[in-house]
Amino acid sequence: MNMTLSRIVLVLVMGMAVWGMVTWSGTARAAESVPQKGQPVYEKYCLLCHGPEGRGDGPQGQLMKPPAANFKSPQSKNKSDAELLKIIREGHPNSAMTKWAGILSEEDMKQVLSYIRQLAGGPDKGL
Numbered sequence: 001m002n003m004t005l006s007r008i009v010l011v012l013v014m015g016m017a018v019w020g021m022v023t024w025s026g027t028a029r030a031a032e033s034v035p036q037k038g039q040p041v042y043e044k045y046c047l048l049c050h051g052p053e054g055r056g057d058g059p060q061g062q063l064m065k066p067p068a069a070n071f072k073s074p075q076s077k078n079k080s081d082a083e084l085l086k087i088i089r090e091g092h093p094n095s096a097m098t099k100w101a102g103i104l105s106e107e108d109m110k111q112v113l114s115y116i117r118q119l120a121g122g123p124d125k126g127l
């Protein structure tokens with residue numbers, strides 16, 4: 001009787017441990033994959049100017065005036081997500097930064113923004 005009970009308890013505990021590991025690794029993977037969705041978008045549309053690491057040193061980035069923004073600079077890192085998203089959506093006046101609304105979906109622009117933040121090591125605001 002006691003043996004059976006302890007076996008049941010053991011099975012239950014092991015079951016919960018396995019379940020916990022499965023759900024934990026599931027959420028960890030989901031969290032990692034979110035910014036990555038922006039990577040193909042960035043490489044296709046933005047890398048040419050903003051560069052592979054977001055320093056504004058893409059093959060065309062330094063040829064224009066003003067040069068492409070360096071996402072690792074304090075100027076960019078101090079901007080809020082809303083400010084950067086507005087520039088991505090609407091472009092920046094008198095610069096080579098064109099408007100991406102209509103070309104990219106709202107979802108793609110948000111994904112590419114989180115990819116830019118990932119390249120820059122996160123926003124400075126509020127830290």
Ligand code: HEC
Binds near residue numbers: 048050
């Ligand atoms: C033709 C070159 C070019 C391409 C392509 C380009 N950008 Fe830009 N981008 C610029 C330039 C130049 C600026 C700087 C504008 C300024 O300083 O007035 C800029 C500025 C920005 C800013 C504002 C940064 C800040 O701190 O103010 C963001 C965000 C941005 N770009 C995101 C993107 C994204 C996302 C893409 C791809 C979907 C992209 N850019 C594609 C040239 C480009």
